Amino acid sequence: xxxxxxxxxxxxxxxxxxxxxxxxxxxxxxxxxxxxxxxxxxxxxxxxxxxxxxxxxxxxxxxxxxxxxxxxxxxxxxxx
Amino acid sequence: xxxxxxxxxxxxxxxxxxxxxxxxxxxxxxxxxxxxxxxxxxxxxxxxxxxxxxxxxxxxxxxxxxxxxxxxxxxxxxxxxxxxxxxxxxxxxxxxxxxxxxxxxxxxxxxxxxxxxxxxxxxxxxxxxxxxxxxxxxxxxxxxxxxxxxxxxxxxxxxxxxxxxxxxxxxxxxxxxxxxxxxxxxxxxxxxxxxxxxxxxxxxxxxxxxxxxxxxxxxxxxxxxxxxxxxxxxxxxxxxxxxxxxxxxxxxxxxxxxxxxxxxxxxxxxxxxxxxxxxxxxxxxxxxxxxxxxxxxxxxxxxxxxxxxxxxxxxxxxxxxxxxxxxxxxxxxxxxxxxxxxxxxxxxxxxxxxxxxxxxxxxxxxxxxxxxxxxxxxxxxxxxxxxxxxxxxxxxxxxxxxxxxxxxxxx
Numbered sequence: 407x408x409x410x411x412x413x414x415x416x417x418x419x420x421x422x423x424x425x426x427x428x429x430x431x432x433x434x435x436x437x438x439x440x441x442x443x444x445x446x447x448x449x450x451x452x453x454x455x456x457x458x459x460x461x462x463x464x465x466x467x468x469x470x471x472x473x474x475x476x477x478x479x480x481x482x483x484x485x486x
Numbered sequence: 487x488x489x490x491x492x493x494x495x496x497x498x499x500x501x502x503x504x505x506x507x508x509x510x511x512x513x514x515x516x517x518x519x520x521x522x523x524x525x526x527x528x529x530x531x532x533x534x535x536x537x538x539x540x541x542x543x544x545x546x547x548x549x550x551x552x553x554x555x556x557x558x559x560x561x562x563x564x565x566x567x568x569x570x571x572x573x574x575x576x577x578x579x580x581x582x583x584x585x586x587x588x589x590x591x592x593x594x595x596x597x598x599x600x601x602x603x604x605x606x607x608x609x610x611x612x613x614x615x616x617x618x619x620x621x622x623x624x625x626x627x628x629x630x631x632x633x634x635x636x637x638x639x640x641x642x643x644x645x646x647x648x649x650x651x652x653x654x655x656x657x658x659x660x661x662x663x664x665x666x667x668x669x670x671x672x673x674x675x676x677x678x679x680x681x682x683x684x685x686x687x688x689x690x691x692x693x694x695x696x697x698x699x700x701x702x703x704x705x706x707x708x709x710x711x712x713x714x715x716x717x718x719x720x721x722x723x724x725x726x727x728x729x730x731x732x733x734x735x736x737x738x739x740x741x742x743x744x745x746x747x748x749x750x751x752x753x754x755x756x757x758x759x760x761x762x763x764x765x766x767x768x769x770x771x772x773x774x775x776x777x778x779x780x781x782x783x784x785x786x787x788x789x790x791x792x793x794x795x796x797x798x799x800x801x802x803x804x805x806x807x808x809x810x811x812x813x814x815x816x817x818x819x820x821x822x823x824x825x826x827x828x829x830x831x832x833x834x835x836x837x838x839x840x841x842x843x844x845x846x847x848x849x850x851x852x853x854x855x856x857x858x859x860x861x862x863x864x865x866x867x868x869x870x871x872x873x874x875x876x877x878x879x880x881x882x883x884x885x886x887x888x889x890x891x892x893x894x895x896x897x
Contacts, residue, residue: 417652422711432719439617445723446619447610447654448716453560454651456705 555675602672610654700757762864
């Protein structure tokens with residue numbers, strides 16, 4: 407079974423597409439300039455996807471709720 | 487001392503300088519522009535053009551922005567390093583409020599981090615058409631990079647473009663105000679000699695090929711479409727440009743953090759246990775390298791023993807002088823990983839020249855971010871130490887500038 411992807415769908419799709427087009431661009435020969443540029447795009451999108459995933463992972467459901475509803479019982483905090 | 491210069495926008499000869507004989511103006515940093523009218527209210531309407539307008543720009547003349555450069559390849563932990571660095575200065579770093587949601591900039595009270603991808607001259611389609619990678623200097627606008635970093639260093643705000651990593655397009659610019667500490671991070675902070683001259687300190691994150699491969703597998707394998715082959719192909723395809731344009735920058739760095747596979751386990755290629763080397767240039771002003779036990783000796787140290795229990799494969803330290811690209815350097819090396827806090831404080835107490843403000847500050851900083859990648863090995867330790875070193879360098883630079891008379895600073 408595939409692990410549940412936390413990556414926002416939009417970037418995830420783009421990564422998939424860019425890998426396909428990189429494989430095509432390199433089918434003629436591994437060391438053309440187009441081939442390197444295509445794989446560079448894959449790298450850039452993979453990095454963006456991983457950053458987006460990290461951001462999503464960091465978000466805590468309770469903290470998100472408390473940002474919008476700081477006065478509720480479960481969110482109230484007093485310094486003293 | 488603060489020096490304020492008054493310019494008249496009416497091109498009259500009302501240029502004057504005001505200097506305030508105060509010694510505590512370090513916080514007064516950003517150039518401020520004040521508009522005000524001095525003319526008496528005119529009885530006639532529509533004669534506002536006759537009112538005199540002055541622009542007063544106040545830069546705290548001698549306390550300028552300190553600029554730090556951080557070079558590393560994509561996916562090599564620049565963002566983790568940046569979060570550790572900004573944390574040393576206190577306060578969380580956040581993207582600019584209310585701006586472009588895809589902005590790459592991080593701002594905290596003292597520090598502004600800008601990503602050099604924002605100076606791409608070609609967007610994603612442009613690079614594809616021309617067949618160049620983002621690593622290629624032809625895809626980057628070094629003239630604009632130099633102009634804007636120089637302006638920020640002199641205390642002038644700039645409108646910096648935003649490279650959108652999701653769409654691959656160059657978005658409308660955002661306003662960047664001169665911070666106390668400006669960090670420029672990306673692929674080419676030390677590539678252009680003019681930009682290099684502006685840097686007060688420079689760091690290069692050098693990740694060995696084996697570790698890079700292992701990290702990218704961890705990062706990308708869960709991603710749809712990626713396979714071992716695609717990750718390998720991507721690294722291989724970018725390698726020629728990386729070796730031609732990015733890697734040579736490490737010879738200019740004041741500090742290099744080198745990440746290698748461990749030597750404690752034979753034939754380890756998991757990339758989980760790391761041998762990390764902090765290579766520190768000697769003779770850099772305001773930067774005195776960290777050392778182990780005795781400055782200048784060559785020492786190999788295994789802290790595990792009667793006083794410290796370590797689990798497999800243990801921890802091994804090394805310290806010694808070396809030559810790196812023709813420069814005298816001091817190297818501190820750590821192989822292995824920490825299991826518990828007492829190990830770290832034990833190690834910290836044997837390192838000297840850490841530039842900490844109190845005993846245990848390194849350990850405390852590491853504990854603050856126990857969830858960051860690298861917190862249990864040398865990457866987190868050396869990144870934290872470099873953060874403290876930068877704070878020390880910043881404080882020394884500011885103190886020296888404050889002593890310089892205004893007149894001399896201007897000349």
